[in-house]
Amino acid sequence: MKTNMTVKTLLLVAFLASVFSSCEVSSLESPEEIRAMLPPTLEEFEQFFHSNTEKKWSCQSFTLAGLEGLQGCRLDDTMTILSDGTYTYDGGTNLCGAEDSQRIKTGNWKILSNGANIIFDEGSPAAYTVSVLLLESQKIVLRGTYFGFEINGTYQVN
Numbered sequence: 001m002k003t004n005m006t007v008k009t010l011l012l013v014a015f016l017a018s019v020f021s022s023c024e025v026s027s028l029e030s031p032e033e034i035r036a037m038l039p040p041t042l043e044e045f046e047q048f049f050h051s052n053t054e055k056k057w058s059c060q061s062f063t064l065a066g067l068e069g070l071q072g073c074r075l076d077d078t079m080t081i082l083s084d085g086t087y088t089y090d091g092g093t094n095l096c097g098a099e100d101s102q103r104i105k106t107g108n109w110k111i112l113s114n115g116a117n118i119i120f121d122e123g124s125p126a127a128y129t130v131s132v133l134l135l136e137s138q139k140i141v142l143r144g145t146y147f148g149f150e151i152n153g154t155y156q157v158n
């Protein structure tokens with residue numbers, strides 16, 4: 001169970017869930033500032049997130065606070081978000097280690113709080129919620145925690 005949760009955590013933040021490539025995004029503090037970086041309606045959020053069918057996101061950067069060397073194995077990861085509420089995660093050829101030994105993973109997702117958060121694998125032991133800090137048609141920035149460490153991920157459309 002712990003291994004599955006670890007994989008899902010890294011998976012989701014790697015996606016969906018990468019390092020902030022913009023000082024503006026990484027320095028956001030208030031929920032109002034974060035909300036201003038998101039599409040104004042749930043319909044627009046969904047359009048940006050999955051294009052009403054599916055959208056493939058590629059990892060651009062990834063950090064897990066306090067750990068060095070993790071980012072490189074995430075940079076070939078992709079996640080395809082489907083409009084039916086499911087996803088497929090491809091860990092690429094450069095897997096990160098024992099807890100990340102499965103290349104293809106699948107699950108479900110759900111938008112919470114008008115787009116401020118996304119929960120992956122709701123109802124499972126590996127359920128994980130990320131905060132959406134930025135969502136544009138070609139870029140998403142996510143933040144979560146993993147055993148108390150902050151995780152940041154930036155993804156761009158292939």
